[in-house]
Amino acid sequence: MDRPNGSPAPVLEASGLVREYGPVVAVAGIDVSLVPGEFLTIFGPNGAGKSSLLGMLAGALRPTAGTVRIRGDAIDAGGTEWRRHVGVLSHRGFLYHQLTVHENLRFYGMLFGVPDLDHRIDARLRQVGLDRRAAVRVQALSHGMRQRLSLARALLHDPALVLLDEPYTGLDPSAAALLRDVLMELRDGHRTVVMVTHNLREGLELATRVAIQVGGRFAWEGSVEGLIRSDFERFYHEVVEERS
């Protein structure tokens, strides 16, 4: 749905997000607004609060202060309908290792109320190259294959907003290439993506916007247009050193 002035309505709006763990402030006031087709990559050193930020955007962590809206619905308003629009890929897979590939997707599909589930599962498994392993138990899969299955799980319900936490961790080159292709499809299909990563090359290649998070804040945020990777890498290290 577009706004009256013709600009598309944001899929994700977060304002004044703060997350404290006792005396430690992990996120110290972050605002984000993303419309369909935007791909925000968040870079930052360890302990910058990136995963806490993503946890709050996913509704898995309760913010100490601030609000998050998904397609206009405040996520702390008590309903769960907004979760239907969000897909989460964490560095933990959220998978049951004693269930098969197909059974894992069936379970999550039932929770999300996905229509025509068998057909959707087959399509997602083909997309991530696991269609011939549908009957294999997760415990027998390699790390890369589990990550592909987690991606299929996160996209099974066709979410408008996809949140990715270090999705390239531990992937071999072919699995990384497959992930990159799927993420490009998402971006080009006007899905909204927020990705947290240390991988500057992959992060820049896919992003339409980039942020550098240090000490719980966005130390820098901007469009990727005109960004040159080598210059950005130097700039990133300068910003992190200066703000750490």
Place this chain on the structure above:
Amino acid sequence: MSLYMRQVWAVVWKDALLELRTRERLVAMGAFAVLAAVLFNYSIDTAVVRPQDVAAGLVWMTIVFGGLLGIGRTFHLEAQDDALQGVLTSPAPKDAVFLGKAFANFVLLYLVSLLVLGVFTLFFGLDLGSNLGGLTLSLGLGALGFVSLGTLFSAVTAGTRMGETLLPILVFPLLVPVVIYGVGATSRLLASRPLSEVAGSLRMLAAFAVASLAVGAVLFRFVVED
């Protein structure tokens, strides 16, 4: 079937499938039940005490102790790949997740309760007679109250360092009504008293089960939300 019921069913289906694959809890609970019955059998001097007179209390003690072995591990497999987080970030309401897990636990505990009754019947020479229906009903109602509290407190203790020690300390005091009314109903039914004589106990077990289930469904979200 409504979406809510399908979400409850999804959790039941998944937990049942995991249990069938691992048999982790069923084997532990079943083995405990059989061993406890054997030990109780040798612990009674039949020249002084008739086994039938103490069987009901021993049946319920075996169910409570054995049951906690399995119910305490309700969230064990969820922790493996942070799978519970995946469930909690789905649109399934927290109370639907709780009801699904409680019902899956109920099926497990009810099967073990029937096994306990069977084993004690064998060792203690119990006469189930015409009250088999009433006995299975009392076990079922007691099991439902037990798993409602057990599932909730299993979630409370899942993330704690001393969880397995803490769980019985938290749950046992709350299970006193189940034991009182469960033993009351079971002992009379084993003594071939009419079902009408235990209707009050059965009603109390049912009320406790419904109240525990409702409280668990309401409180579960506060336990699992970060």
